[in-house]
Amino acid sequence: xxxQTPAAPAAxxxxxxxxxxxxAKRPPRPGTWISAVIVALLVLGLANFLVTNxxxxxxxxxxxxxxxxxxxxxxxxxxxxxxxxxxxxAIALTAAIMRRSENPVLRGVSWAxxxxxxxxxxxxxxxxxxxxxxxxxxxxxGVPFGPELFSFSTRDYFxxxxxxxxxxxxxxxxxxxxIIRSGLNSVDKGQTEASKALGMSNGKILxxxxxxxxxxxxxxxxxxxxxxxxxxxSLVLAVPFTLDLTFxxxxxxxxxxxxxxxxxxxxxxxxxxxxxxxVGQHFLERYFGRGFDDRTGGPAAKRSRQAAVNRxxxxxxxxxxxxxx
Amino acid sequence: MTTAPQNIPSQxxxxxxxxxxxxxxxxxxxSAAGAAPTPLISLEGIxxxxxxxxxxxxxxxxxxxxxxxxxxxxxxxxxxxxxxxxNQLEEPxxxxxxxxxxxxxxxxxxxxxxxxxxxPSAQIARQRSxxxxxxxxxxxxxxxxxxxxxxxxxIQVLGRGRAEAKEAAIALLDRVGLGDRADHYPSxxxxxxxxxxxxxxxxxxxxxxxxxxxxxxxLDPELVAEVLSVxxxxxxxxxxxxxxxxxxxxxxxxxxxxxFMDDGLIxxxxxxxxxxxxxxxxxxKGFLASVL
Numbered sequence: 001x002x003x004q005t006p007a008a009p010a011a012x013x014x015x016x017x018x019x020x021x022x023x024a025k026r027p028p029r030p031g032t033w034i035s036a037v038i039v040a041l042l043v044l045g046l047a048n049f050l051v052t053n054x055x056x057x058x059x060x061x062x063x064x065x066x067x068x069x070x071x072x073x074x075x076x077x078x079x080x081x082x083x084x085x086x087x088x089x090a091i092a093l094t095a096a097i098m099r100r101s102e103n104p105v106l107r108g109v110s111w112a113x114x115x116x117x118x119x120x121x122x123x124x125x126x127x128x129x130x131x132x133x134x135x136x137x138x139x140x141x142g143v144p145f146g147p148e149l150f151s152f153s154t155r156d157y158f159x160x161x162x163x164x165x166x167x168x169x170x171x172x173x174x175x176x177x178x179i180i181r182s183g184l185n186s187v188d189k190g191q192t193e194a195s196k197a198l199g200m201s202n203g204k205i206l207x208x209x210x211x212x213x214x215x216x217x218x219x220x221x222x223x224x225x226x227x228x229x230x231x232x233x234s235l236v237l238a239v240p241f242t243l244d245l246t247f248x249x250x251x252x253x254x255x256x257x258x259x260x261x262x263x264x265x266x267x268x269x270x271x272x273x274x275x276x277x278x279v280g281q282h283f284l285e286r287y288f289g290r291g292f293d294d295r296t297g298g299p300a301a302k303r304s305r306q307a308a309v310n311r312x313x314x315x316x317x318x319x320x321x322x323x324x325x
Numbered sequence: 326m327t328t329a330p331q332n333i334p335s336q337x338x339x340x341x342x343x344x345x346x347x348x349x350x351x352x353x354x355x356s357a358a359g360a361a362p363t364p365l366i367s368l369e370g371i372x373x374x375x376x377x378x379x380x381x382x383x384x385x386x387x388x389x390x391x392x393x394x395x396x397x398x399x400x401x402x403x404x405x406x407x408x409x410x411x412n413q414l415e416e417p418x419x420x421x422x423x424x425x426x427x428x429x430x431x432x433x434x435x436x437x438x439x440x441x442x443x444x445p446s447a448q449i450a451r452q453r454s455x456x457x458x459x460x461x462x463x464x465x466x467x468x469x470x471x472x473x474x475x476x477x478x479x480i481q482v483l484g485r486g487r488a489e490a491k492e493a494a495i496a497l498l499d500r501v502g503l504g505d506r507a508d509h510y511p512s513x514x515x516x517x518x519x520x521x522x523x524x525x526x527x528x529x530x531x532x533x534x535x536x537x538x539x540x541x542x543x544l545d546p547e548l549v550a551e552v553l554s555v556x557x558x559x560x561x562x563x564x565x566x567x568x569x570x571x572x573x574x575x576x577x578x579x580x581x582x583x584x585f586m587d588d589g590l591i592x593x594x595x596x597x598x599x600x601x602x603x604x605x606x607x608x609x610k611g612f613l614a615s616v617l
Contacts, residue, residue, distance in 0.1 A: 194460060194465075198478035199478065200450065201446070201450050290468060291467045291470075
């Protein structure tokens with residue numbers, strides 16, 4: 001009832017510079033307790049199910065979680081994920097910039113690339129890249145219908161691993177191109193104008209001013225796509241590339257006739273890798289968020305920045321006019 | 326000089342007659358100045374249309390080196406558009422912009438069929454790099470500190486070394502009174518501080534002239550003075566400046582010539598005494614009554 005206790009406590013705490021500080025009791029929140037009890041019961045039930053159900057066979061999980069083949073599979077999966085995301089991002093950035101170009105030929109090429117690679121299943125594409133050395137056994141440079149200057153056999157330079165990486169990267173690039181394009185468009189037009197007024201060339205404006213600011217918007221969905229890619233790598237058996245985590249754990253499962261424990265092994269590893277990737281994303285977000293929000297993040301830093309603005313003695317109502325987008 | 330005024334029909338029939346009389350003295354000095362040394366900036370018959378919207382309807386203006394010209398007029402009168410034509414952020418639909426006698430954006434000689442030869446973008450960028458511009462909304466690069474903002478163009482455009490650019494940038498930030506804010510990001514600066522960094526950023530290119538597009542309009546009233554004092558110092562230092570502003574006190578104190586624009590035309594032009602204290606046209610009187 002009485003949530004305010006005026007002046008009285010001031011006697012007990014003479015140091016308090018604020019007279020009549022409000023001491024309030026929270027309103028009761030029974031919902032928190034009820035939900036806690038329900039969730040606790042469900043968790044106990046789940047734990048009981050996991051421990052007592054023999055299908056899970058935790059002994060086998062423990063045996064194989066650090067199996068050489070599995071750990072190697074984790075390595076290959078991680079390598080394919082990282083390489084195909086780097087290559088895919090490079091392709092996507094190129095496609096997004098071409099899409100914004102004044103050159104209609106480049107715009108058309110970019111559109112066609114996105115149309116084809118976004119419009120067909122990644123599995124189909126991976127099968128195609130696996131068969132690439134059969135479809136295109138030899139690449140030759142020469143005059144069309146004329147003499148050949150130089151040629152090499154694709155089989156020698158395009159093993160299954162690279163077919164998997166290129167296949168995933170080209171598919172991913174088509175999706176990322178749209179993400180990057182919207183990121184580039186999200187940067188205030190005033191930034192381009194200010195750079196132009198300084199005499200910067202279009203290439204430098206893009207590289208120095210637009211892309212670094214667009215990254216702030218691009219990184220969160222890029223992180224999402226990376227985690228998606230991690231799991232899409234399980235499709236590389238279509239190439240066929242057979243050393244990744246899913247294939248390695250399936251192979252063991254088939255040998256032992258124990259599918260469930262090895263699914264759990266694979267799932268735990270995917271979760272672990274995802275956690276690591278999330279940490280990476282956090283640092284990327286912090287780097288590209290510089291100048292937009294606190295580099296150190298916490299509320300203390302926010303207060304110190306506000307203090308700095310206040311100290312300047314010229315605080316406008318809106319101290320962040322550059323942030324509005 | 327330009328044939329465009331005939332091509333573009335006058336849209337508001339009744340008004341041109343008083344305008345014509347008012348515009349005549351403005352055109353007068355321009356033609357008389359032909360004998361004098363080349364003005365740093367000369368605008369000849371500038372028209373600008375955005376689709377059907379005819380924003381500039383034939384503006385002539387000359388600004389000599391070292392002169393401060395202040396553009397005043399109601400919003401929508403075309404002041405900012407005229408300013409943006411000077412550094413080619415807008416392309417004039419008709420007319421010619423010359424800086425130190427050099428046509429901006431196009432080759433000096435027209436093609437045989439009468440078309441103008443547009444310059445390649447690298448050359449346009451070079452022309453722009455000689456003209457500093459300060460925007461109403463500052464447009465600082467938010468991902469760079471104040472110092473990096475000022476260093477960026479000298480390094481990227483003029484090819485200066487980092488150490489040299491840094492030294493010059495620190496000197497410029499000191500000059501605008503922000504030496505102690507060099508490592509702050511724009512989001513950590515007040516509006517007035519941001520605008521002063523933006524001025525330092527433009528000055529870092531050592532421009533021949535500076536354009537100011539309502540530099541104090543986005544600022545809270547108590548922050549206007551700190552920016553205007555930087556402008557005043559620049560003017561006293563002999564910088565050629567064109568300033569679009571609503572600050573009549575500043576215009577009166579600093580301007581060599583005041584240009585009143587209305588409805589896409591330069592209506593009156595002269596010294597601050599002539600234009601602000603002894604307005605000729607009813608439109609200028611009305612405008613001054615609304616801002617003073």
